[in-house]
Amino acid sequence: xxxxxxxxxxxxxxxxxxxxxxxxxxxxxxxxxxxxxxxxxxxxxxxxxxxxxxxxxxxxxxxxxxxxxxxxxxxxxxxxxxxxxxxxxxxxxxxxxxxxxxxxxxxxxxxxxxxxxxxxxxxxxxxxxxxxxxxxxxxxxxxxxxxxxxxxxxxxxxxxxxxxxxxxxxxxxxxxxxxxxxxxxxxxxxxxxxxxxxxxxxxxxxxxxxxxxxxxxxxxxxxxxxxxxxxxxxxxxxxxxxxxxxxxxxxxxxxxxxxxxxxxxxxxxxxxxxxxxxxxxxxxxxxxxxxxxxxxxxxxxxxxxxxxxxxxxxxxxxxxxxxxxxxxxxxxxxxxxxxxxxxxxxxxxxxxxxxxxxxxxxxxxxxxxxxxxxxxxxxxxxxxxxxxxxxxxxxxxxxxxxx
Amino acid sequence: xxxxxxxxxxxxxxxxxxxxxxxxxxxxxxxxxxxxxxxxxxxxxxxxxxxxxxxxxxxxxxxxxxxxxxxxxxxxxxxxxxxxxxxxxxxxxxxxxxxxxxxxxxxxxxxxxxxxxxxxxxxx
Ligand SMILES: Cc1ncc(COP(=O)(O)O)c(C=O)c1O
Numbered sequence: 001x002x003x004x005x006x007x008x009x010x011x012x013x014x015x016x017x018x019x020x021x022x023x024x025x026x027x028x029x030x031x032x033x034x035x036x037x038x039x040x041x042x043x044x045x046x047x048x049x050x051x052x053x054x055x056x057x058x059x060x061x062x063x064x065x066x067x068x069x070x071x072x073x074x075x076x077x078x079x080x081x082x083x084x085x086x087x088x089x090x091x092x093x094x095x096x097x098x099x100x101x102x103x104x105x106x107x108x109x110x111x112x113x114x115x116x117x118x119x120x121x122x123x124x125x126x127x128x129x130x131x132x133x134x135x136x137x138x139x140x141x142x143x144x145x146x147x148x149x150x151x152x153x154x155x156x157x158x159x160x161x162x163x164x165x166x167x168x169x170x171x172x173x174x175x176x177x178x179x180x181x182x183x184x185x186x187x188x189x190x191x192x193x194x195x196x197x198x199x200x201x202x203x204x205x206x207x208x209x210x211x212x213x214x215x216x217x218x219x220x221x222x223x224x225x226x227x228x229x230x231x232x233x234x235x236x237x238x239x240x241x242x243x244x245x246x247x248x249x250x251x252x253x254x255x256x257x258x259x260x261x262x263x264x265x266x267x268x269x270x271x272x273x274x275x276x277x278x279x280x281x282x283x284x285x286x287x288x289x290x291x292x293x294x295x296x297x298x299x300x301x302x303x304x305x306x307x308x309x310x311x312x313x314x315x316x317x318x319x320x321x322x323x324x325x326x327x328x329x330x331x332x333x334x335x336x337x338x339x340x341x342x343x344x345x346x347x348x349x350x351x352x353x354x355x356x357x358x359x360x361x362x363x364x365x366x367x368x369x370x371x372x373x374x375x376x377x378x379x380x381x382x383x384x385x386x387x388x389x390x391x392x393x394x395x396x397x398x399x400x401x402x403x
Numbered sequence: 404x405x406x407x408x409x410x411x412x413x414x415x416x417x418x419x420x421x422x423x424x425x426x427x428x429x430x431x432x433x434x435x436x437x438x439x440x441x442x443x444x445x446x447x448x449x450x451x452x453x454x455x456x457x458x459x460x461x462x463x464x465x466x467x468x469x470x471x472x473x474x475x476x477x478x479x480x481x482x483x484x485x486x487x488x489x490x491x492x493x494x495x496x497x498x499x500x501x502x503x504x505x506x507x508x509x510x511x512x513x514x515x516x517x518x519x520x521x522x523x524x525x526x527x
Contacts, residue, residue: 306437308462309413312405316414325437325462334437349437382419382466384430384441384458 004318006364010204010357011153011181011297012322017206017251024208024247035240036229045242052249059252060179060198061189062215068232069245072212073180073201077104079214079236080176080197083222084145085112088174092142098122098130098159099340101149105178106336109147118142127289128157128341135167145174150182150198154324154337154353155288156297158186165194174220180204184255185263185294196220202244206358207251211244258358266295266356269365273298273354276369281376287338287351296356299324301338301347304386305379310352313375319368324351346385406497409467416466418473420456427524429516431509438465440513442472446521450481457513464503468492468510481518487511 007015016024027048033041035049053064070076085095097109099121109119120138122130130148146168151158161177168175176197179188184205190198197220202211216222216235228237255262270293274286283303302310307325314321324335325348333339334348343351354368380386405413422443432438438461445454455473459466472492476484489511493499499508 304460306461306465309466312410312413312463316410344434345437346434349434382416382458383460384439385434385460 004364004367006319006360006367008319008321008354008356008360008364008368011294011353011355013203013209014206014357015359016203016208016247017254019254020207020247020251023250024243027243027246031242033242035242036231045240048246048249049240049242052245052252055249055252056200056213057215059183059188059256060200060215061191062198063218065233066215066218068214068216068236069240069248070212070214070236071210071241072203073102073178073199074104074212076180076199076201076212076214077102077178078108079222079225080199080216081105081108081112081145081147082225083216083235084174084176084197084220085117086223086225087221088144092140092144094118094120094140094142095145095147096120096122096135096138096143097147098124098149100124100128100152100154100337101147102153102178102180105147105149122148124157124340126342127292128152128155128287128337129289129292130159130164132160132163132167135164139167139171139173143171143173145176147176147178150177150179150188151186151294152288152337153181154335155299155341156181156293156355157289158182158292158294161195162193168196169194181294181297184251184259185266185296187259190215190217197222202248202251205251205255207248208244211241211248213248262358263295266360269356269360269362270296270298272362272365273369277372280369281373284376285347287341287343294355296360297353298355299351299353301343302350302352302376303347304350304383305376306349307334307351309379310350310375313379314352314368314372317371317375319371322353322355324353325349404500405463405467406499408496409463409499412467412470412496413463416457416470418454418456418470418477419458421458422454422456425456425517427517427519427521429513429518429520431513431516432461432465434460437461438507438509440465440469440509442469442510442513442517444476444514444517444521446481452476452479452481452484455514457510462503462507464499464507465509467496468499468508469513471495472510472514476514481521484518485515487514 033045035045180201183200198215203209287299307323338348425443426446430441443456457469459469
């Protein structure tokens with residue numbers, strides 16, 4: 001049998017679309033000008049820069065002038081949080097976020113805490129959903145910013161963004177959302193959803209690494225955190241990465257045009273995986289909300305086994321996936337997201353994330369579904385935690401999860 | 404990041420299972436860290452290890468080191484087995500990634516626990 005080579009890790013990164021790559025190359029070799037130069041090379045670059053700004057803005061129903069290009073999701077998150085905090089210090093020092101944010105948010109907030117800001121990290125329920133009442137209760141006179149991610153990168157849960165936007169607006173508090181995983185996978189309308197700031201990252205939607213953008217609503221002032229030339233309206237200094245930006249613009253167009261089909265196709269594949277796994281494998285739990293989740297993302301905890309060994313087995317069979325296990329995170333603790341959802345350590349160690357993308361097929365999903373029971377069985381037979389006689393108890397799932 | 408030997412032992416682990424009426428059983432690790440290893444030994448009247456089996460919950464390194472330690476001890480005397488260290492197990496696998504050296508390299512400890520279990524049973 002020919003060796004499979006199946007990529008189910010699109011939440012980590014995506015392949016650059018071939019039309020995007022082609023266009024990027026053109027802006028590296030032929031149209032290589034600096035957008036700040038006044039000669040024809042510069043004007044050509046400047047024109048392409050502004051065209052990309054329009055394309056990115058259109059994807060989220062923003063104005064082109066509301067888009068600031070950055071080097072990626074991490075920078076956009078830093079710029080949003082520090083930019084708002086530093087600018088509004090006199091108004092207040094309180095920020096509300098959640099326990100399940102990406103480290104680009106959490107570690108930036110820790111930094112702000114070290115510098116005098118107070119942060120409330122909202123808890124989440126077992127589906128990784130925040131509670132809107134908790135949010136309302138956390139608001140004080142000092143609150144200047146609410147930052148809640150659009151969709152979680154590990155379990156895929158989509159937060160009630162429109163409702164959060166409404167609450168923020170009613171209290172006259174800025175609302176930032178890390179939409180790195182949602183861009184190109186969800187309908188996003190910053191006007192309808194009352195979003196003031198939104199982070200995105202090019203390499204999560206078929207464009208290159210090192211590209212990103214921050215949307216900042218017109219009239220919202222933020223402090224620059226990187227100083228230098230007068231690029232990006234004096235908010236983000238540094239010669240613009242024209243090839244990357246042009247590529248991200250085209251990727252935004254492609255994502256927008258195909259969004260409905262993309263969501264439909266991926267949701268079908270996702271639900272096939274969820275339904276089959278839950279029906280055919282005992283002692284397994286779906287992590288994240290059953291329906292309010294990213295179209296291509298599934299995350300399961302398989303009791304009695306550890307995630308890395310599962311990943312390695314899948315890799316040997318030609319499937320690339322990821323896990324929230326400590327062994328794969330480079331630390332001793334399993335994913336903070338899974339622990340915040342109330343999973344115990346054992347269950348968190350046994351998690352598997354598959355994130356499907358544009359090029360995945362039903363055939364690939366079927367192949368995964370065919371080989372996974374065998375792998376789980378093999379690892380469980382090896383596990384000292386697994387005692388098959390326990391499984392016969394009437395409600396195996398709860399039984400094991402609560403061990 | 405793993406050597407070929409690790410991948411080999413991980414994908415075709417030797418001596419998986421339990422030994423009924425084992426001469427000694429040892430377990431180390433805990434669920435919180437994500438690694439638990441249990442080693443079973445069969446030891447004859449001359450203190451020679453005639454069989455070894457393991458059960459492990461853990462990452463690729465944890466499974467590979469467990470498998471390797473069972474291979475290393477079969478045929479050895481109790482005294483010789485006590486001298487096998489975690490480091491020696493890792494070396495027998497042509498090394499482990501640095502991060503795994505302390506977190507998932509406990510198989511020799513589990514084996515030593517099984518030896519101690521045997522000694523205490525024998526002593527009583
Ligand atoms: C939710 C979320 N935010 C931020 C980031 C960071 O983005 P980047 O890799 O572009 O810095 C990621 C990427 O993993 C992410 O998933």
